[in-house]
Amino acid sequence: MIQVSQLQKTYMSGVRRKPTNALVHVSLHVECGEIFGIIGPNGAGKSTLLKSLLSLVRPNSGTIKLNGFFPSDLRCRQSLGYLPENPCLYDNLSVNDHLIFIARTANLKNPLAQQRIPEVLAMVGLDHVRHKQIRTFSKGMVQRAALACALFTQPEILILDEPMSGLDPLGRKMVTDIIRAYNDQGNTVLFCSHVLTDVERICDRIAIMDRGQLALTITPQELLDITPDVRGESPLETLFVRTVGAGGQQ
Numbered sequence: 001m002i003q004v005s006q007l008q009k010t011y012m013s014g015v016r017r018k019p020t021n022a023l024v025h026v027s028l029h030v031e032c033g034e035i036f037g038i039i040g041p042n043g044a045g046k047s048t049l050l051k052s053l054l055s056l057v058r059p060n061s062g063t064i065k066l067n068g069f070f071p072s073d074l075r076c077r078q079s080l081g082y083l084p085e086n087p088c089l090y091d092n093l094s095v096n097d098h099l100i101f102i103a104r105t106a107n108l109k110n111p112l113a114q115q116r117i118p119e120v121l122a123m124v125g126l127d128h129v130r131h132k133q134i135r136t137f138s139k140g141m142v143q144r145a146a147l148a149c150a151l152f153t154q155p156e157i158l159i160l161d162e163p164m165s166g167l168d169p170l171g172r173k174m175v176t177d178i179i180r181a182y183n184d185q186g187n188t189v190l191f192c193s194h195v196l197t198d199v200e201r202i203c204d205r206i207a208i209m210d211r212g213q214l215a216l217t218i219t220p221q222e223l224l225d226i227t228p229d230v231r232g233e234s235p236l237e238t239l240f241v242r243t244v245g246a247g248g249q250q
């Protein structure tokens, strides 16, 4: 469903055009119906990878195919839902307004949109504040509203950048339940997170990124096989520290 081959991205920033290698020969594939989690320290390149899949960042080299299409292809975009790391919603609009806006841009017929809005708002627990302006929302509520936007068109591929960010334990459980339910319908989920316990719990495969590179990819079963129980640490925490701890960004 997602194929990334030899992806390379170097940002040039500042007046001196200082280069930062955000992605270094990254290759990965995600199967149809898989939940694939990416973890890594701050600045590892996770968001750059996700933005490249969405054609929001243009890689210097390498190829990406989503459902057989290049990211810039409209047919590819129609099958994608995206939750950005820092969702930018309009303060003076309600979550209902945002969903109507998405329905129009996605060319969804009005009766279908009217049926879908309460469904998706119930999923994210915002049905009771449907018509309230976003400015009155807490950080966690904004995160839920943005998730509703990502889920609204029932995309085949869901890409989530830090979906648990700003959520309380109930909110985090809600997000993991949504990801699982969405995946049970045969859809594919790719997300990155710093909450290792959630990643460990719900992913079919997990990749660790470090300094722009994909350090390793592992299944939860393989994880149990290779990491002996370290007191007080989950197997994924142990592997994470072993992989990026020594030379990673501290």
Ligand SMILES: Nc1ncnc2c1ncn2[C@@H]1O[C@H](COP(=O)(O)OP(=O)(O)OP(=O)(O)O)[C@@H](O)[C@H]1O
Pocket (backbone or CB within 6 Å): 011, 012, 013, 020, 021, 022, 040, 041, 042, 043, 044, 045, 046, 047, 048, 049, 085
């Ligand atoms: N627009 C940009 N211009 C210049 N450098 C950038 C830009 N965006 C990201 N970078 C740099 O690219 C590297 C990778 O950043 P990226 O945001 O992809 O990492 P990340 O793994 O998502 O980090 P975090 O976990 O903190 O969100 C970092 O060194 C970052 O400073």
